[in-house]
Amino acid sequence: MYKSALDIIDLTEKYGCRICDVVLMNECKTSEKSKDEVRQRVKDVLNVMRESAKSGLNDSIKSVSGIIGGNAKKVEEYRKKGRTVCGDVVNKAVARALSSSEVNAAMGKIVACPTAGSCGIVPAAIITSGEIINADEELLIDALLTASGIGQIIAKNATLSGAEGGCQAECGSASAMAAAAIVEMFGGTPKMAFNASAIALKNILGLVCDPVAGLVEVPCSKRNAMGVVNAMSSADMALSGVESVIPFDEVVTAMYKVGKMLPSELRETALGGLAATPTAIKISKEIGME
Amino acid sequence: MYMKGIGVFDVMGPIMIGPSSSHTAGAERLGRAARSILGEEFNKVNFYLHGSFAKTYKGHGTDRALVAGILGMETYDERIKYSFDIAKENKIEVNFIEEDLGEVHPNTVKIEFVKDDESKSFIIGSSIGGGSIAVINIDGEDVYFTGEYPTLIIKYKDKKGMISKISLAIALGDINIATLKVDRESKGEMATAVIETDHKVPENIIDEISKIEGVSSVKFIDAI
Ligand code: SF4
Numbered sequence: 236m237y238k239s240a241l242d243i244i245d246l247t248e249k250y251g252c253r254i255c256d257v258v259l260m261n262e263c264k265t266s267e268k269s270k271d272e273v274r275q276r277v278k279d280v281l282n283v284m285r286e287s288a289k290s291g292l293n294d295s296i297k298s299v300s301g302i303i304g305g306n307a308k309k310v311e312e313y314r315k316k317g318r319t320v321c322g323d324v325v326n327k328a329v330a331r332a333l334s335s336s337e338v339n340a341a342m343g344k345i346v347a348c349p350t351a352g353s354c355g356i357v358p359a360a361i362i363t364s365g366e367i368i369n370a371d372e373e374l375l376i377d378a379l380l381t382a383s384g385i386g387q388i389i390a391k392n393a394t395l396s397g398a399e400g401g402c403q404a405e406c407g408s409a410s411a412m413a414a415a416a417i418v419e420m421f422g423g424t425p426k427m428a429f430n431a432s433a434i435a436l437k438n439i440l441g442l443v444c445d446p447v448a449g450l451v452e453v454p455c456s457k458r459n460a461m462g463v464v465n466a467m468s469s470a471d472m473a474l475s476g477v478e479s480v481i482p483f484d485e486v487v488t489a490m491y492k493v494g495k496m497l498p499s500e501l502r503e504t505a506l507g508g509l510a511a512t513p514t515a516i517k518i519s520k521e522i523g524m525e
Numbered sequence: 526m527y528m529k530g531i532g533v534f535d536v537m538g539p540i541m542i543g544p545s546s547s548h549t550a551g552a553e554r555l556g557r558a559a560r561s562i563l564g565e566e567f568n569k570v571n572f573y574l575h576g577s578f579a580k581t582y583k584g585h586g587t588d589r590a591l592v593a594g595i596l597g598m599e600t601y602d603e604r605i606k607y608s609f610d611i612a613k614e615n616k617i618e619v620n621f622i623e624e625d626l627g628e629v630h631p632n633t634v635k636i637e638f639v640k641d642d643e644s645k646s647f648i649i650g651s652s653i654g655g656g657s658i659a660v661i662n663i664d665g666e667d668v669y670f671t672g673e674y675p676t677l678i679i680k681y682k683d684k685k686g687m688i689s690k691i692s693l694a695i696a697l698g699d700i701n702i703a704t705l706k707v708d709r710e711s712k713g714e715m716a717t718a719v720i721e722t723d724h725k726v727p728e729n730i731i732d733e734i735s736k737i738e739g740v741s742s743v744k745f746i747d748a749i
Contacts, residue, residue, distance in 0.1 A: 343542065343603070345540075347550075376588070450585060
């Protein structure tokens with residue numbers, strides 16, 4: 236089993252293959268399942284992702300607490316009017332990321348990827364980038380395998396949980412996973428993919444976890460939108476040949492150490508950051524969650 | 526996160542009903558653990574919520590997830606949102622009580638089943654992150670298992686050779702032991718063994734273990 240980006244890059248060079256191939260090979264070995272069985276399970280994951288990234292675009296979804304909802308639909312309608320700052324691709328991705336996160340907050344079905352709070356980033360990234368190159372289902376499955384490979388390395392050497400590492404560990408990791416997936420989908424090399432992941436994670440380093448009223452809604456939902464845009468621009472940079480000065484493995488270690496330095500108030504306890512603002516306290520009181 | 530050798534579906538998964546793996550998926554699995562440990566005959570369930578569970582259960586839907594769990598729904602069941610109505614249709618009364626359960630994980634709940642004849646039994650369990658759970662107490666007795674594997678809970682009188690007899694019976698059933706933990710009140714008193722296995726343990730093996738001299742009870746809980 237690989238433990239680092241370096242291990243994966245070595246394996247891809249040894250076998251002349253992509254990151255997703257290494258990840259698939261390893262999963263088959265450790266789970267004692269065939270390639271087809273693993274790919275079928277990834278397909279199930281993909282289908283749930285497609286649904287969650289879509290259902291908020293047409294219907295206004297309200298969260299259980301009523302704090303958030305309806306934003307995916309707003310962005311989608313705005314995009315359709317044709318006059319936006321970031322253009323179609325970015326706005327589509329943003330709307331999709333918001334959609335999954337609204338579905339999650341409304342007790343709908345999602346895939347925690349890597350967590351429920353950050354569930355909008357990877358689906359929005361691979362579906363939206365896939366559309367540009369008319370990616371077929373197999374390529375989207377490959378992309379999800381690539382993304383999981385990045386997540387496995389972060390889980391091994393750092394953490395994927397906001398309670399342990401802050402939001403950099405959830406939305407930061409999701410963004411890094413998505414960035415590499417896009418690069419491989421676009422035919423970039425494994426090295427480029429890890430450059431994209433490194434850039435994406437560096438950009439979110441230090442982000443705290445401060446959910447208002449302790450709920451996975453504010454700021455989580457919009458951080459999903461940020462996470463996908465960050466992934467896409469990092470992927471573009473890497474595909475153009477831009478490299479990360481600090482290699483991915485070192486960024487992951489740095490992320491873990493930063494997480495350790497974060498006081499517990501900024502790790503999911505809803506005691507600091509945005510959760511401690513007057514407005515957040517007022518909202519918590521209103522919904523009886525103080 | 527299930528940390529054991531992090532597979533790809535631990536990273537992209539579980540497929541679940543939102544909004545939080547520890548407050549919904551974990552809660553639902555705790556409910557399901559209670560059902561599989563305490564049985565399916567109950568008409569009233571009391572949930573004693575501790576710590577973060579007590580503080581945020583309404584906004585996170587932890588209450589609906591717990592009820593879905595005792596009704597046997599899976600983590601990805603879209604009916605979780607409507608579990609209160611389904612409980613009502615099945616004439617099951619549910620109550621939520623905020624309670625300090627002591628020095629336990631912040632996401633802990635005591636789930637008490639009440640039967641027709643008013644007899645009660647309970648489990649205490651924690652949602653320890655990423656949808657993983659730990660059952661820490663059954664009817665007042667401390668235990669620890671995660672429900673990730675099929676689990677045997679065996680009570681017996683502490684004396685030499687008991688563990689080897691029990692593990693022999695399991696091995697003869699061609700079942701591999703993943704972990705084994707033993708706890709006893711004091712030397713020569715009653716002891717409890719919690720054994721996690723790689724495969725489901727069939728009836729006949731459970732029977733064999735019950736027949737071992739000194740064994741007073743055997744409970745099997747399938748993976749949750
Ligand atoms: S703020 Fe916290 S709960 Fe929300 S997405 Fe980030 S890590 Fe998850």
